[in-house]
Amino acid sequence: MSQMNGAESLVRTLVAGGVNVCFTNPGTSEMHFVAALDKVDGMRCVLGLFEGVVTGAADGYYRMLETPASTLLHLGPGLANGLANLHNAKKAGSGIVNIVGEHAVYHIGYDAPLTSDIEGVARPMSHWVKTSPTSKTIAGDGALAIQAARTAPGQIATLILPADTAWNPADGIAKTPAAPPRVKVSAEAVKAAAQAITKGEPAMLLLGGRALRRRALELAGRIHAKTGAKVQGSGFNARIERGAGIVQVTRVPYVVELALNTLKDVKQMILVGAKAPVSFFAYPDKPSILTPEGCTITKLAGTEDDIEAALEALAAEVGALSTPPVGVAEPNRPALPSGRFTLDGIGQVLGALMPENAIVIDESVTSGRGFHPFTVGAPPHDWLSNMGGSIGFGTPVAVGCAIACPDRKVIALEGDGSAMYTLQSLWTMAREQLDITILVFANRSYNILKGELANVGAGNPGRKAIDMLTLDRPDLDWCALAKGHGVEAGRATNLDELTKQLKHGLSSQGPYLIELVM
């Protein structure tokens, strides 16, 4: 048997370290890695036709399985194309191992066309960056990258693989060191939180990260029942477990005035895997900080801590461990509505038809803000939102969720503006026959920006401004776009047609796209 090369030692290290999927968009400098993927068993390879698909898919994969996938990207520009969804993944606390090809080390100095500062490109969106200088170091560096990606809550690790590091002889694979376990929060932190919520002042537990899983929510519901402290979710969350039988939470609204109103009476805020709430953007004469003046903020646990244990300790501290939780959602599906489109009506159709164990990826932007009340009584499901605010996250994350959970139905809610950034995802859905139903809310505009233009006080928009906020002239034809990527599609112009289309999509195997002509 011939000696393995660096690429093979890396692939075998990844597989041994539990990294079993590679979302790829390779180029010449990655050909030895491709050959190694081909040779080694245990790594599923999923091709994306644009790098934003690849990195977003790795984000979705991690959100569902909490184990990192790898990506394969082509030098600096390939990584650059994947950065926006790495940004989103980083903000979501998703662990990813990026493998980025690079010229052979001796070739870099010649400044060939694809030469760039790859580490510089990687750094803003990565927790861990390293160029592995030789074929003898790459297995060890790969193991460190896996460890970094597995570090709670999940980190972006970018390993740069020069071509000669890939093709020269290696010594074998490396064992991945264990990632540090999630930290138990201190008894003092638990006591401080307990004191804050039992002071007799209006209190709120603000939940994020793993605090939004079923068991943690149940603990929060018990604490709520015992102490009266409200339970609220962050504005955007990597994954909420919700539906009938699960303690429900509402989220801090996106619109600043609504958020201020939600939080206005809170005197004691306890952060549980959440950050102190701030506005998404700054606006003239509006505050950045959303908690009222005089509100005391106490951190119980960060996203990287053992959040469930922290809530359990807090429940014990306040004597709520056996208090029946309040806020458990009853099984309750809306009746199927009829007639012309309303946003509430669309939420009702969704709530009426969503199957058990659905994974909902919500990039519906302005259209979907009100869907939660209509879906909270549906059978248990997961709801995933964009944590980094860079649109184009939805369909790639749906790809990753479907690869992670092949037995669950994935539903992607997409604005037409946001879906356009990474529409190449559709092709990967078709090739892999992923069980994803995509709803595109075709309002022919960056609708959110019309509101924002008014919000910033920019006055009455003229033709040039309107043209920059609308996606009309020509209208995008989403059924044609889907067909072009090999995905079956249908159009709905009212709630009855949506019901019919959604039933069809949910009962089909493989991807199906529904264009909602709003």
Place this chain on the structure above:
Amino acid sequence: MSQMNGAESLVRTLVAGGVNVCFTNPGTSEMHFVAALDKVDGMRCVLGLFEGVVTGAADGYYRMLETPASTLLHLGPGLANGLANLHNAKKAGSGIVNIVGEHAVYHIGYDAPLTSDIEGVARPMSHWVKTSPTSKTIAGDGALAIQAARTAPGQIATLILPADTAWNPADGIAKTPAAPPRVKVSAEAVKAAAQAITKGEPAMLLLGGRALRRRALELAGRIHAKTGAKVQGSGFNARIERGAGIVQVTRVPYVVELALNTLKDVKQMILVGAKAPVSFFAYPDKPSILTPEGCTITKLAGTEDDIEAALEALAAEVGALSTPPVGVAEPNRPALPSGRFTLDGIGQVLGALMPENAIVIDESVTSGRGFHPFTVGAPPHDWLSNMGGSIGFGTPVAVGCAIACPDRKVIALEGDGSAMYTLQSLWTMAREQLDITILVFANRSYNILKGELANVGAGNPGRKAIDMLTLDRPDLDWCALAKGHGVEAGRATNLDELTKQLKHGLSSQGPYLIELVM
């Protein structure tokens, strides 16, 4: 009249500085800038639905007009999505003024979802980066950005615009300082080049940048006639003027063996706006440097120098100023071929039908390498190639060329793999009714990689490797993709159908896409 704000002072500074086009993909933090664009006359705004369209369009615009356009990008992730085509533009020596929105300065510390290290994202692909801290500084910083973008051969200037810098009151506009003029090369450099090519050893002028314009080519042809020094173009070039009546050049081939063979006898190489030739990628057991051992390399002029004057001085030095040039292309169009697709046949159809003053954007990758001989006798035209090697440059650059030169026909030659990275360009072509004919070579694969996998010695590919290099299962339907973006399209499965389709496309107004089913 109310005082202008920072955004307005910047837009007025841009317009006064000769920046008259803004390729935009805005978000909330850019709403004041959008409002200012709306208010101020003299700036054409062109919306792209993905940032790679926006930055690539600015690249194409500069290549044709040699004056920078601006872009409008949404914070770090928006810039990140535009980086790959900024990389290509940087390598092409195109000047661009990027305006990147940022949170209000006081808001950055709150780490809202879209917060990232924007300067860090910008730096690897920019020559000039600045965050303008206040509404009083932004006009002056805008003027410096324009100056930087105008610095020869053209530079990437990235100006980061915090929201409060945009909305707070400004003092007025700033005057753009002149960019330094292109440097005349020294008499010593001219003498050294003249000595090298008159030594009696096999010599070659390697041309790049502005050396590939008509007048410079004529001078090179005169020098060739007088001294016997061969004239050769770089492998990839931002813009070649070519066609009947213009001195023709062949280019250094992409394939290493062919390049080595082209250069094997050269003893004296003179660089004229070109870099010393190196291989695009490194391969095991193949050289990076393409010139033979013992070849002396002499630099006459860099891309930033006054190249035409340098060639004129060299021609004078060797007494060639009135020598009739050799290599002038005769008017000569191929006969229209018939029958099944061959790459030569496609080149013949193109050569037979290309209109005078066509602008050809060549991202045909493997399909188009042999088109030059068939088109060199066509009426004068420009031929633009990818300088940075990041695919997805072609259709965005076509957008920019069509905006820059509305009276010229633009022809984009696209591999199906490469066209997918930035297919959203099609929508901008439709909205702006740009006169672009797109030929998509639908070979259903990253065909170049199949060769590269063999080149790197990676052996006989298996199913997993082949799947990563093919775009089939399902086939992309380019006519549907075009229709989805509002662009008319047709399909050709042989040379006769291509002739019909191309005639139709070239005689239409507005965009037309032809899918060549290879």
